[in-house]
């Protein structure tokens with residue numbers, strides 16, 4: 001890369017050692033005409049160049065469903081789940097073959113990893129996935145990850161691969177998450193509808209003003225900019241910087257890592273969370289909802305305290321001990337998420353009560369807290 005491209009403020013990328021690169025459906029499938037082999041070859045060449053510089057690069061690649069639809073000769077995206085699952089199974093083969101062939105030109109091995117939300121929400125499977133991925137990276141293999149679309153249904157899917165990319169960045173404690181898409185980055189309005197939209201070059205991952213500018217996805221992609229910003233927030237929890245950039249920009253990956261001012265850089269502002277808290281924060285499914293009083297909201301936010309039953313006003317949902325619930329304030333604003341010590345049937349009996357009364361009310365005591373602070377993450 002030319003030295004004059006090295007822009008100030010991009011050190012998080014020039015110093016990166018481990019990078020997760022997510023390539024979106026919007027880019028991979030040649031505007032719906034099947035996998036864009038040439039474009040994939042171009043990104044693989046860049047990943048290989050970064051790999052040769054000593055960086056660990058992990059790919060999160062979409063495109064299975066779109067590629068499968070074309071391979072099967074279907075004219076449009078089906079809406080039936082079983083047809084989408086079938087398309088993903090056919091298309092994933094093509095995707096793997098394509099990456100393997102291109103990385104093979106560089107003498108690099110790839111590994112296909114298909115993950116579901118369940119794999120990352122079950123703590124044991126999460127730890128297994130983490131150690132397998134870390135081992136592959138240590139072996140200098142390039143993992144190519146996608147959601148296991150063939151076995152997921154709507155309620156349990158990530159849906160977009162931006163979220164998956166962020167969780168992989170957390171899992172590997174990557175320094176950077178690079179999200180390649182069909183736009184140059186995040187604009188102050190959706191450029192599909194606003195000709196005068198301007199590119200945001202930098203911002204904070206958790207800036208609500210940016211989230212307000214981010215709209216939904218195009219015909220091929222799933223999440224649009226909204227899921228990319230949420231992914232940046234998730235990635236920031238392990239200290240990773242996120243860049244959203246245009247995948248068709250020549251040399252985009254090598255230039256970004258060289259420090260070029262391309263795309264939108266989203267910086268993490270908070271100190272990285274401990275791995276267990278990150279795992280909690282990454283859980284997408286909640287089984288119930290607790291409404292907290294103002295005092296409980298304050299001590300959770302300001303003092304990092306556990307949640308006691310006395311601070312909970314009401315609950316909804318059908319959860320059992322150990323499941324994830326969302327805590328909201330009296331106006332419904334999200335405050336925290338955590339794993340409950342009591343199932344809904346028992347929890348409802350101890351709401352608003354001091355913990356020393358739990359045993360006399362329930363006939364047993366599991367713990368004085370409804371959610372212990374180790375199992376709680378403030379949002």
Ligand SMILES: Nc1ncnc2c1ncn2[C@@H]1O[C@H](COP(=O)(O)OP(=O)(O)O)[C@@H](O)[C@H]1O
Nearest residue numbers: 024025026181187190215217218221222223224
């Ligand atoms: N503020 C915005 N800036 C840029 N793109 C936006 C914005 N809001 C919505 N979008 C849309 O997000 C799309 C990219 O997301 P998506 O279609 O999900 O692609 P991918 O498959 O790469 O994830 C763009 O084509 C763009 O139209």
Ligand SMILES: N[C@@H](CCC(=O)OP(=O)(O)O)C(=O)O
Nearest residue numbers: 024025063064065161221222
């Ligand atoms: N897992 C899906 C991709 C989902 C998807 O399109 O996500 P995204 O690239 O974030 O818009 C597939 O391979 O078809």
